[in-house]
Amino acid sequence: MKKPFSKKSKPELPDKNEISNKEETSLTDSDYQRRKLFKKGINLMADEKLEEASLAFEQALRFDPNHVETLLKLGYARFHLDDHAEALRVYDRILDIDVTNAEAWNLKALVHYEQKNYSKALNSVEKAIESDPTYGMAWYNKACFLSLLSQIPESIDALKRSIEIDVKNARKAVKDKDFTNVRVEEGFRRIIEVVVLESIRQGYHTIGSIVWTTFLNKADTEESLRKLLEKGLIVKNEKREGLHKIPMYDLAPEIASKVGTEKKSLLGIKRKKLPGAVQNLKELSQAIQQVKASIEEEDVDKTLEIFDSFINTDKCGQQMIEQFFEEHREIRLWKIRLKDHGLDYIKDNKTKMLTMFDNIEVSVTKQLRNEIA
Known part of the structure; x- marks a missing residue:
C-alpha cells in the first residue's frame, strides 16, 4: 500500500528566539495545536504506526470536530487497521458535514468491498461519481464492483470511462483479479490491446519486454499483437541474434507521428542523466514554492495557472504521476473545484492544500539531496 505522505526528516533544534515565537504562536493561534497534531498523525502514518x-x-x-481532512485520515487509518465499523462511522460523519464529499463516498465503498458487500460498495461509489464525475479511481472501483456482481457490459463501460480519465487504469486492470468475470469479453480484449500499444510506444519492442512491463501473460500479449497488426496500428520486423530471429514490433509510422514515442529503461523509468534529474526536481521544487505563495495570497488565477504545471506532462505532470500519483489526482480535482467556486474554495481548503504541498516538498528536497550527493 502506497504511503499517503513521505516521512519528514528530523528538524534541527531551534534557537531560543524560535522557541519563543512558537510559544507565542501556540497562544495566539487557536488552530495551532490542531495543525500540529494533524502533521504528527501524517508522519506516524508514513511510519505505518497507524494506532x-x-x-x-x-x-x-x-x-x-468537523475538520474533514483530519476525519478522512482517521478513517483511512482505522480502515487499514481492519476496524471497518469505526472507519464507516468516520466516513458517515464526514458525509453528515458534506454529503457531496466524493473521497468519503469512495473510501466508504472500499470498506464495503473489503467486507465483500459488493452491492453496498457499488451504491457508495456511484454517490462518489455523482459528486465528482471526473473521479477516475471511483469509476475504476465501480467497474470492479460491477464485475464482481456479474454485470459485465456495465463493468466494461465503467472501466472504459476510468481509462478515458487516466490511461494508467488500463495497465492496472489487466492484472486485477476483480476483472476475472470480464476477461473473455471483447471490450476487455480491446483494453489489453491499448496496454500493449502503450508499451510499444514507450520503447518495448519484443514480446518478452512487453510481458515484463505489462504483467500480461504471453498468450494475451501475442493475441493483442496479432490484432494490432491486423488493424495496421503496428508493424513487425525481425532482428537477428546469432542463429535466431527475434520479432520486433513498432508503431506504424502514421501512428507514431501522431502520438510520439518514448524511450524507457528496463524498470520503466525514463532514462535521464543526473543533471536532468536534478533539474526536474528543482523545477518541481520551484513550482511548489510558487503555488504555496499563491495559495497563501488567495490568488485564484495564479493558483490555477501553477496547478496546470503539476498536471501538464510537458511540465511537471509526468514526474507527479510517477512519484505523487494520489496528489496529482487531488490537484486535478482542486483545479476543477477552484474554477467552479473561486475564492471561497481556496479559503475553505487553504490548510489542506498547504499541508499536501508541504509533504511533497519534504520528499522532493530529500530526493534532491540524494541526487546531488
Missing part, C-alpha cells in the same frame, strides 16, 4: 496516528487525529479533532 498512534489514529490517536493523534482523534486529539486533533478535539480542537475542530
Whole structure:
C-alpha cells in the first residue's frame, strides 16, 4: 500500500528566539495545536504506526470536530487497521458535514468491498461519481464492483470511462483479479490491446519486454499483437541474434507521428542523466514554492495557472504521476473545484492544500539531496 505522505526528516533544534515565537504562536493561534497534531498523525502514518496516528487525529479533532481532512485520515487509518465499523462511522460523519464529499463516498465503498458487500460498495461509489464525475479511481472501483456482481457490459463501460480519465487504469486492470468475470469479453480484449500499444510506444519492442512491463501473460500479449497488426496500428520486423530471429514490433509510422514515442529503461523509468534529474526536481521544487505563495495570497488565477504545471506532462505532470500519483489526482480535482467556486474554495481548503504541498516538498528536497550527493 502506497504511503499517503513521505516521512519528514528530523528538524534541527531551534534557537531560543524560535522557541519563543512558537510559544507565542501556540497562544495566539487557536488552530495551532490542531495543525500540529494533524502533521504528527501524517508522519506516524508514513511510519505505518497507524494506532498512534489514529490517536493523534482523534486529539486533533478535539480542537475542530468537523475538520474533514483530519476525519478522512482517521478513517483511512482505522480502515487499514481492519476496524471497518469505526472507519464507516468516520466516513458517515464526514458525509453528515458534506454529503457531496466524493473521497468519503469512495473510501466508504472500499470498506464495503473489503467486507465483500459488493452491492453496498457499488451504491457508495456511484454517490462518489455523482459528486465528482471526473473521479477516475471511483469509476475504476465501480467497474470492479460491477464485475464482481456479474454485470459485465456495465463493468466494461465503467472501466472504459476510468481509462478515458487516466490511461494508467488500463495497465492496472489487466492484472486485477476483480476483472476475472470480464476477461473473455471483447471490450476487455480491446483494453489489453491499448496496454500493449502503450508499451510499444514507450520503447518495448519484443514480446518478452512487453510481458515484463505489462504483467500480461504471453498468450494475451501475442493475441493483442496479432490484432494490432491486423488493424495496421503496428508493424513487425525481425532482428537477428546469432542463429535466431527475434520479432520486433513498432508503431506504424502514421501512428507514431501522431502520438510520439518514448524511450524507457528496463524498470520503466525514463532514462535521464543526473543533471536532468536534478533539474526536474528543482523545477518541481520551484513550482511548489510558487503555488504555496499563491495559495497563501488567495490568488485564484495564479493558483490555477501553477496547478496546470503539476498536471501538464510537458511540465511537471509526468514526474507527479510517477512519484505523487494520489496528489496529482487531488490537484486535478482542486483545479476543477477552484474554477467552479473561486475564492471561497481556496479559503475553505487553504490548510489542506498547504499541508499536501508541504509533504511533497519534504520528499522532493530529500530526493534532491540524494541526487546531488
